[in-house]
Amino acid sequence: MGWEEFSKNFLFEVGAGDRVKLWTDQWCGDSPLKLIFLSVYEIASNKEASVASSLDRLGIGERRSWGVRFIQRPNDWEMGGVEEFLCTLASNLPPNENGDRLRWKLTKNEDFDFSKTAGRIKEATANLPVVTEDDDRDEAAALQDETESTDEDGAMKQDVLVGVPAEEHLEESDPFGLDAMLSTVVKKGFMKGKKDATAKINVEVEENKRFIKSQREALITCLEIAARRYKTPWCQTVIDILVKHAFDNVARFTTRQRDAIEKLWASIREQQTRRKQGKSVNGKLDVNGFEWLQQKYSTKKISIRHSVGGSGDRRAQQWLG
Known part of the structure; x- marks a missing residue:
């Protein structure tokens, strides 16, 4: 799961606007503004501008107003989109200057629940298939320099084909001359259907492998993000359980990922011991x-x-x- 997929689960509630991107974050409508108003986005002077930097204040104590800038004047055929864009902004002016807030779409109260999220991560981990030797080999192959190996394989195949006459290929493919006894049209149709079915199956298998691979990578990223929050005392118990669950299911991850999980679990165990001894990540006695x-x-x-x-x-x- 990449950031684009993950970001569909929340939207921003804008206050001060200094932590929300005007064009790329979803804060106004069902999609980011750059997708709703693509032609307007193309002529924006700062495509990474925050909401706060796109608001002007005429005087002290005055209410903020929109001040989005463009690199050129819109063309006549673009004016309709610009007017609609400005109307959308006018109807979504931040009502206050409090801190920006994330609204989580997956819960009724729109608050992010750390414990429930950890539960979903544990569920996704338990549903992963056990890693096979082929998965480990694929991972090892991906870490090597594929360019040189591809060039070498291509050169070897070309040498083999050059060394064998075309007639010999034909004779080997039909040594008894059975092709002449079969209808050409029927054979071609049968072979085409067989190749299409095989190709479809191969595509589905590869797609499933890519999906599972991305799932494993996303779960490892979740563990890494959770580990960075370990200094927060109220997070520690949930993170302990989450990492322990990943360690218990380490066979569902590839070799490199197993190493990362084992190191993370060893670090968690060390922190647990240090907390019991009064030596914690904060240097304080913060046993939860x-x-x-x-x-x-x-x-x-x-x-x-x-x-x-x-x-x-x-x-x-x-x-x-």
Whole structure:
């Protein structure tokens, strides 16, 4: 899943506008403005402009107004699109100058839920097929210099074809002369249909392989993004569970991806140990609430009635990990 696919799941609610791109972010309508008003976008002076830089203020305390600039005057046939563009902007003037906000389309309250997103990532990881030797070989081949190998293979094939006469090819393909006994039209139609069916199957297989490959790459990217948030205490438990799940399903990833997951899990384990010792990523004793309860009840006994301290020999460690 690339950024274009991922960005379809949210839209921007503009406040100050300094973190939202005027043309390329979806903040006004169902698509980015560059797709809705392509001809206007082509003559824009700054195609990477933010919403804030496209707003002017006439005086102190005055309300902001639009000030989009172009590299040339629109042609007569472009004026209709420009007028529609300006009307769209006028009806979507940011009502305040608070911070910009992301509205997540996949939840009812339009807020991004970190835990639910991690759950979706775990589900997608569990649905991946187990990596085969062919997948590892494809990955290794992609890392090599394909240009030289392609040139060498092409030269070798050409040498082989040059060394064998054309007549010999024909004789080998039909050594008993059976072609003469078959109808040319029927044979051509049968071969064409067979080739088309084979080609269609090959295309579907390759498309499926590309899709699964992009899925694996996207999941690795999600893990890397999550790892960068590890300094935030309330994220740590979710990230721990997410990375542990990826490590448990490491057979579903290619060799290089397995190495990355194993290194990430080793780093997570190290951080867990350091937090218990009072040495965390922030240099503070920031054992999170889950770990605090884990330590507190790890030596307590839980009765059959689930009351701490009652009779029974099951320890809370069984539930808290």
